[in-house]
Amino acid sequence: MLALTILGNNSAIPAFDRNPTAQVLQTNDESYLIDCGEGTQMQMAKYKMRRSKITRIFISHLHGDHYYGLIGLITSMGLLGRLHELHLHAPAALEDILKLQLNVADTRLPFPLHFHAIKEEGIIADDKKMTVECFKTKHRIECWGFIFREKKNPRKVNPERASIYEIPAAFYEKLQQGQDYVNKKGTIVPNEEVTIAATPPRSYAFCADTIYDETLVDKIKNVDLLYHETTYLKDLHERAASRFHSTTHQAATIAKMGNVKKLIIGHFSSKYETLDDFLPEAREIFDNTELALEGACYKI
Amino acid sequence: MLALTILGNNSAIPAFDRNPTAQVLQTNDESYLIDCGEGTQMQMAKYKMRRSKITRIFISHLHGDHYYGLIGLITSMGLLGRLHELHLHAPAALEDILKLQLNVADTRLPFPLHFHAIKEEGIIADDKKMTVECFKTKHRIECWGFIFREKKNPRKVNPERASIYEIPAAFYEKLQQGQDYVNKKGTIVPNEEVTIAATPPRSYAFCADTIYDETLVDKIKNVDLLYHETTYLKDLHERAASRFHSTTHQAATIAKMGNVKKLIIGHFSSKYETLDDFLPEAREIFDNTELALEGACYKI
Numbered sequence: 256m257l258a259l260t261i262l263g264n265n266s267a268i269p270a271f272d273r274n275p276t277a278q279v280l281q282t283n284d285e286s287y288l289i290d291c292g293e294g295t296q297m298q299m300a301k302y303k304m305r306r307s308k309i310t311r312i313f314i315s316h317l318h319g320d321h322y323y324g325l326i327g328l329i330t331s332m333g334l335l336g337r338l339h340e341l342h343l344h345a346p347a348a349l350e351d352i353l354k355l356q357l358n359v360a361d362t363r364l365p366f367p368l369h370f371h372a373i374k375e376e377g378i379i380a381d382d383k384k385m386t387v388e389c390f391k392t393k394h395r396i397e398c399w400g401f402i403f404r405e406k407k408n409p410r411k412v413n414p415e416r417a418s419i420y421e422i423p424a425a426f427y428e429k430l431q432q433g434q435d436y437v438n439k440k441g442t443i444v445p446n447e448e449v450t451i452a453a454t455p456p457r458s459y460a461f462c463a464d465t466i467y468d469e470t471l472v473d474k475i476k477n478v479d480l481l482y483h484e485t486t487y488l489k490d491l492h493e494r495a496a497s498r499f500h501s502t503t504h505q506a507a508t509i510a511k512m513g514n515v516k517k518l519i520i521g522h523f524s525s526k527y528e529t530l531d532d533f534l535p536e537a538r539e540i541f542d543n544t545e546l547a548l549e550g551a552c553y554k555i
Numbered sequence: 556m557l558a559l560t561i562l563g564n565n566s567a568i569p570a571f572d573r574n575p576t577a578q579v580l581q582t583n584d585e586s587y588l589i590d591c592g593e594g595t596q597m598q599m600a601k602y603k604m605r606r607s608k609i610t611r612i613f614i615s616h617l618h619g620d621h622y623y624g625l626i627g628l629i630t631s632m633g634l635l636g637r638l639h640e641l642h643l644h645a646p647a648a649l650e651d652i653l654k655l656q657l658n659v660a661d662t663r664l665p666f667p668l669h670f671h672a673i674k675e676e677g678i679i680a681d682d683k684k685m686t687v688e689c690f691k692t693k694h695r696i697e698c699w700g701f702i703f704r705e706k707k708n709p710r711k712v713n714p715e716r717a718s719i720y721e722i723p724a725a726f727y728e729k730l731q732q733g734q735d736y737v738n739k740k741g742t743i744v745p746n747e748e749v750t751i752a753a754t755p756p757r758s759y760a761f762c763a764d765t766i767y768d769e770t771l772v773d774k775i776k777n778v779d780l781l782y783h784e785t786t787y788l789k790d791l792h793e794r795a796a797s798r799f800h801s802t803t804h805q806a807a808t809i810a811k812m813g814n815v816k817k818l819i820i821g822h823f824s825s826k827y828e829t830l831d832d833f834l835p836e837a838r839e840i841f842d843n844t845e846l847a848l849e850g851a852c853y854k855i
Contacts, residue, residue, distance in 0.1 A: 268631045269597050293627040294594045297569050317659040319630045327593040327623045331568045348659040355655065359617040359648040361696055396661055 256283050257405065257457050257555040259480065261521065262298040264547040266486050266500075267320045269293065270525035274549060275320035278482070279304055280403055280459060285382055288312045288328075289401060289461050295324035296331055302550050306332055307339075311380060313387070314345035315463035316398035322349065326356050333364040340367040344379050344389070346397050347372035373399050390474045392465035394499045400462045400471075402478065408453035410446070417449045457555050460515070464522065466496060467505035472512045480555045481515040482547065484522035489536050503533055507540035521547030556583050557705065557757050557855040559780065561821065562598040564847040566786050566800075567620045569593070570825035574849060575620035578782070579604055580703055580759060585682055588612045588628075589701060589761050595624035596631055602850045606632055607639075611680060613687070614645035615763035616698035622649065626656050633664040640667040644679050644689070646697050647672035673699050690774045692765035694799045700762045700771070702778065708753035716749045757855050760815070764822065766796060767805035772812045780855045781815040782847065784822035789836050803833055807840035821847030 258281050263274035275292025279299075286308040288295070299306055306328060314322045322345070332341065343349075350370045357364070373379060373389055380387035388402045409431035417427070422436050422444065430436065436444040460475040462483045475481050486500035495502050503520065510518035518541050523530055530546055537544040545553065558581050563574035575592025579599075586608040588595075599606055606628065614622045622645070632641065643649075650670045657664070673679060673689055680687035688702045709731035717727070722736050722744065730736065736744040760775040762783045775781050786800035795802045803820065810818035818841050823830055830846055837844040845853065 267634050269600065269627075274597070293624065294597055297574070297594055300569065319627055319656070319660060323623075323627045323630075324593065327569075327619055330619045330623075334567050346659075348655075352652070352655055352659070355648075355652055356619070359646075359652070359696075360619060396659075 256281065257459070258552050259459060259482075259519070259555060260302060260304065260552045261519075261547045261549050262295055262302065262304075263290075263292050264521040264523060264549055265320075266484075266522045266524050267318070268525040271528050273523065273525075274298055275323070276315075276522060277324065278461070278547075279309075281308075282385060282405075284384055285310045287387070287403065290315055290321040290463075291323075291325040291328060292320045293323040293327075296328045298549065299328075306335065307337055309341065310382075311342040311344065311387075313389075313399075313401050313461075314343070314349060315392075315400065315461070316394060316396055317346055317348060318396065318464070321464070325349075326353060329353070329364065329368065330357075330360075330362065332366065333362065337366045340369060342369045342371060342380070344371045344373055344387075346399070347374075390471075392463045392471065393468045394464045394466065398463050398465065400460065400465070400474070402458060402460045402475065404458045405456035407456050410450040410453050412450050420444045420449060422449060459555055462509075464499065465501060466499040467492075467501050467509075469509070469512065471509055475509070475513045475515060477514050479516045480519060480553065481510050481513065481517070482519045482521065483509055485520040485533055485537065486522050486524045488527075488532055503536035504540055507537040507544060510541040510544070516543065517553075518544040519547050519553060520544060556581065557759070558852050559759060559782075559819070559855060560602065560604065560852045561819075561847040561849055562595055562602065562604075563590075563592050564821040564823060564849055565620075566784075566822045566824050567618070568825040571828050573823065573825075574598055575623070576615075576822060577624065578761070578847075579609075581608075582685055582705075584684055585610045587687070587703065590615055590621040590763075591623075591625040591628060592620045593623040593627075596628045598849065599628075606635065607637055609641065610682075611642040611644065611687075613689075613701050613761075614643070614649060615692075615700065615761070616694060616696055617646055617648060618696065618764070621764075625649075626653060629653070629664065629668065630657075630660075630662065632666065633662065637664075637666045640669060642669045642671060642680070644671045644673055644687075646699070647674075690771075692763045692771065693768045694764045694766065698763050698765065700760065700765070700774070702758060702760045702775065704758045705756035707756050710746070710750040710753050712750050720744045720749060722749060759855055762809075764799065765801060766799040767792075767801050767809075769809070769812065771809055775809070775813045775815060777814050779816045780819060780853065781810050781813065781817070782819045782821065783809055785820040785833055785837065786822050786824045788827075788832055803836035804840055807837040807844060810841040810844070816843065817853075818844040819847050819853060820844060 262277035265273035276290040277295040458478040483506035489504040562577035565573035576590040577595040758778040783806035789804040
């Protein structure tokens with residue numbers, strides 16, 4: 256299972272019942288929270304996502320609409336008696352803010368909160384079945400995108416066929432890794448004869464806030480799902496550039512150039528009461544596009 | 556007009572669609588925000604209260620459920636182009652938190668934000684028609700209650716009766732203040748003959764978070780409306796005491812001893828899915844009690 260749930264899809268000011276950025280990426284083993292705007296914990300309750308399940312939180316940048324809900328979420332986790340560790344990946348300055356807020360309230364969290372300051376591009380988390388890389392995006396302040404990549408899954412051994420070739424169970428792990436088997440007589444049993452290919456590893460790229468930037472293309476190339484912000488409709492490309500944001504056409508162009516399978520667009524400006532025009536505009540360039548709708552869950 | 560609107564009535568953890576503490580007290584001239592838990596700006600939008608109208612914000616203490624929504628509200632005010640000044644009254648440490656958060660986002664507010672650190676009991680705001688006093692409450696950390704008192708209204712001059720006694724208009728201001736008129740012949744015209752009494756000044760006391768504390772009685776004596784927290788039902792008085800909170804019976808007892816006209820109870824624990832038992836319990840002691848319901852507006 257790899258699924259993305261949108262908790263907030265709006266830009267800077269909450270408006271028209273749309274909330275600031277927050278997303279949850281769920282695997283069978285982990286639950287990752289990506290950004291945490293004000294009200295994220297209420298949105299989690301609304302959409303029945305348990306705070307306790309979150310294993311890592313990634314904060315793209317320190318504009319308030321991407322992290323003002325974090326201290327409330329962390330405080331609630333503590334009040335609810337969480338004991339298991341939580342990993343937080345974010346720009347360094349966030350640590351001071353959290354410490355200050357916990358100190359003035361005389362709060363000691365009952366669980367270990369591991370703060371990992373994001374410093375350079377590369378792998379920042381290496382979990383059992385997933386790695387997470389970060390990459391820089393071009394915004395008004397330091398800002399990071401994240402790519403979540405499933406690790407290569409092992410091939411599945413077909414035990415009936417393996418027994419025909421008299422392959423000992425001790426060799427199964429090597430079969431799962433793709434090795435051929437050589438029996439006592441020196442005969443080669445090709446791996447494909449006794450195993451089935453695994454599901455190819457899937458990937459999700461979260462591009463955070465960014466101006467239109469073609470250097471992103473190489474970073475997000477071929478991912479299964481790309482989230483790219485579309486703060487504005489295509490006519491406002493000048494305003495988008497001046498504020499280091501993107502338009503529908505720009506997001507869709509990055510998706511097309513990056514040969515991604517699917518695009519999700521969000522971070523809509525509060526100037527738009529309805530989102531009616533976003534999807535048709537993006538699809539003019541890249542057909543397999545969806546709106547990031549709050550509460551919606553996108554299987555990857 | 557003097558009216559209190561409840562935006563959040565829950566204690567520490569948002570739950571069952573109840574939000575953390577926030578209230579708006581509206582007069583004809585001012586709009587005061589009292590506490591500002593996470594999501595307050597969303598609650599203001601939901602209940603059609605304009606962010607721009609707020610003239611002063613009062614923060615009782617630095618537990619998150621009373622101020623985590625403040626930075627988001629202030630940031631939004633800035634993004635919406637507010638230019639007129641905003642006064643913020645709060646424990647001193649809040650200033651550092653706000654400055655840090657604005658600095659990391661490279662945000663400069665377009666309006667003057669005047670931070671007034673609360674230091675001792677007494678009058679902390681003196682507006683045209685209202686004074687605001689603060690008083691200490693007993694909680695786990697430094698915590699302040701607030702009393703909002705209308706200034707004494709001037710008496711209303713009845714011009715027809717004043718002309719019968721040939722009182723010159725230049726003397727009307729003194730009539731409004733209650734003075735008698737002495738004409739040229741030395742005859743006294745009693746003030747009551749030519750003026751009508753003004754509406755008596757009204758008052759609202761917000762008791763913040765507090766353990767049961769009878770020293771509050773003198774402070775809130777005779778107010779028209781008292782807000783007193785009832786985190787717990789009466790059976791949990793020991794838990795209430797250990798956490799520096801109060802029960803239904805305790806809040807109602809303070810109201811009764813203080814001879815207030817009306818009591819509003821709130822700050823309900825997240826352990827209660829429904830609020831059904833709060834009102835009957837409080838009314839066992841003090842009949843004129845109401846629940847602080849989100850979105851409800853109580854005329855004072």
